[in-house]
Amino acid sequence: SMDAKTQTEQRRLHIAIVGGGIVGLITAMGLLKRNISVKMYEQSRSFREIGAGVAFTANALQCMARLDQSIVDAVNAVATPNGEIADKPNDHLRWHDGFHWDPSDIQGTDDKLLFTLYSGYKGFQGCHRAHLLDELVKHIPSDVVDFGKRFVDCEDGGDDGQPMLVRFHDGSTAHADAVIGCDGIKSKVRQLVLGVDNPASYPHFSHKVAYRALVPMDKVERVLGTFKARNQHMHVGPGAHLPHFPVAGGTLLNVVAFADGLEDWPLGDTHGVGNMTAPATREQVADVFRGWGPTVTSIVALLPDNLDRWGIFDTYDHPAPTYVKGRVCLAGDAAHASAPHHGAGAGIGVEDALALCMLLEKVQGSVDRVDKCAAVERALRIYDRVRRPRSQWLVQSSREVCDIYEWKHPGTLTSWNKCLAEITKRSHKLWYFDIDGMMAELESGWADNAAP
Ligand code: FAD
Numbered sequence: 001s002m003d004a005k006t007q008t009e010q011r012r013l014h015i016a017i018v019g020g021g022i023v024g025l026i027t028a029m030g031l032l033k034r035n036i037s038v039k040m041y042e043q044s045r046s047f048r049e050i051g052a053g054v055a056f057t058a059n060a061l062q063c064m065a066r067l068d069q070s071i072v073d074a075v076n077a078v079a080t081p082n083g084e085i086a087d088k089p090n091d092h093l094r095w096h097d098g099f100h101w102d103p104s105d106i107q108g109t110d111d112k113l114l115f116t117l118y119s120g121y122k123g124f125q126g127c128h129r130a131h132l133l134d135e136l137v138k139h140i141p142s143d144v145v146d147f148g149k150r151f152v153d154c155e156d157g158g159d160d161g162q163p164m165l166v167r168f169h170d171g172s173t174a175h176a177d178a179v180i181g182c183d184g185i186k187s188k189v190r191q192l193v194l195g196v197d198n199p200a201s202y203p204h205f206s207h208k209v210a211y212r213a214l215v216p217m218d219k220v221e222r223v224l225g226t227f228k229a230r231n232q233h234m235h236v237g238p239g240a241h242l243p244h245f246p247v248a249g250g251t252l253l254n255v256v257a258f259a260d261g262l263e264d265w266p267l268g269d270t271h272g273v274g275n276m277t278a279p280a281t282r283e284q285v286a287d288v289f290r291g292w293g294p295t296v297t298s299i300v301a302l303l304p305d306n307l308d309r310w311g312i313f314d315t316y317d318h319p320a321p322t323y324v325k326g327r328v329c330l331a332g333d334a335a336h337a338s339a340p341h342h343g344a345g346a347g348i349g350v351e352d353a354l355a356l357c358m359l360l361e362k363v364q365g366s367v368d369r370v371d372k373c374a375a376v377e378r379a380l381r382i383y384d385r386v387r388r389p390r391s392q393w394l395v396q397s398s399r400e401v402c403d404i405y406e407w408k409h410p411g412t413l414t415s416w417n418k419c420l421a422e423i424t425k426r427s428h429k430l431w432y433f434d435i436d437g438m439m440a441e442l443e444s445g446w447a448d449n450a451a452p
Helices: 004-011 022-033 058-067 069-078 129-137 188-194 217-230 282-288 294-302 345-366 372-405 416-431 435-450
Strands: 014-018 037-042 053-056 092-097 112-118 125-128 145-147 151-155 164-168 173-176 178-181 204-216 233-237 240-247 252-260 277-281 306-314 328-330
Touching (some): 014 022, 014 164, 022 058, 022 069, 022 129, 053 345, 058 069, 058 416, 058 435, 069 125, 112 416, 125 129, 125 240, 151 188, 164 178, 178 188, 188 328, 217 240, 217 252, 233 294, 252 282, 277 282, 282 294, 282 306, 345 372, 345 435
Parallel strands (some): 014 037, 014 178, 092 233
Antiparallel strands (some): 053 125, 151 164, 204 252, 204 306, 233 240, 240 252, 277 306
16 A cells, blocks of 8 residues: 555646746746646747836736735836826826827927826836846746757557656657646647647737837937836827837836738748748838827837837637647647737736646645546646636737727727727726636636536
């Protein structure tokens, strides 16, 4: 007969996470916190993030707190709140008419404030991606991560409770009781779950492009003034929009200029996804915003000579019909790559992480009663059922909210009250997510399923 220690070891779950991006990292931290064994396989030689901003909304921060308070601490260590300015209310998102109605107005009348939306206390704080990554990585023990491991495929170890066999590009293999694909927009795990010939296995071009840059704040402040420079603003107009917010302790302004991408953006062959970025120049951005108002044109003038143009891809055209196959599941962009117009792609991935950690903790706590494989499969089916509607709504609403910003959504056009009502409704659905409701749904799904 087994001694108690061996029994505990056998019961213990071992999870493989594919991809060490933000969702993979946060999921790993949540699992470790729950005493679940985890190994993360990252294709790169080290953790990498781009030099650009990311902001988190209230729902993301609350889910982080439930996953592991250290995640919130990491965000707080690098987050830049909107500037505290005595006589003006902060923590608001502001939409300005960035488009210059009357090009003959050579005085360059300043843009008009169209509407504002309260985002909650420290509601939408910008982080420098690389800085956030550095903070998060401090909490990941080095033996949890294997670098240079590009996931190729995995297979079931048979139905007698054997772990799954995971294969990597370098010919090496690993075992795990469940595989979580956090391998981002070009996910290879998604191809395994949905099939290589399924268009839903690949992201598609949204026909928007983004020019991204970080601009030194001292230059910005001279041109925009302190208030605009240090608080989030969104400049909107036909066919384009330009949000900006401070990051890196207010030393840098994160600028994203969205424009139409009329031509196709080729992905290479159907089974691979080519480069989603291409070199661009400030002149190209200036062409997009020619004739816009003075704020936008002066921000564009501050951009570096050379910057990157990002093709915005998402899963809108071909949504995943499921996030799960057996003991393999998808989370974050791998499951639901979204255009970034709600600024919530990473945030909704944090919700996925919480759902998975909660369910896998249930599995680990129950495997003395039920078979481990079957328990994992049940948990993942519940995850899929609970998470898919909301995360796919984000993909859809992100496209629609872009149309609202760009004055072409049929229901809102240039009626600012209607725009505000629509943006408020959608933002609140994201920000004031009923996390307890999600947990209760997961809980009752588990209770139903675990019944003999
Ligand atoms: P990624 O960050 O893409 O990580 C995937 C990881 O998997 C990478 O490290 C990759 O190397 C690895 N990988 C890939 N394939 C394999 C493989 N086969 N084997 C092993 N490893 C592999 N979201 C917000 O919440 N707020 C914002 O303000 C915001 N702004 C945005 C602005 C823009 C312009 C864009 C494009 C997106 C924005 N987003 C924002 C969305 C956010 O960036 C993504 O949702 C988030 O980065 C997804 O994280 P992830 O961990 O799922 O994927």
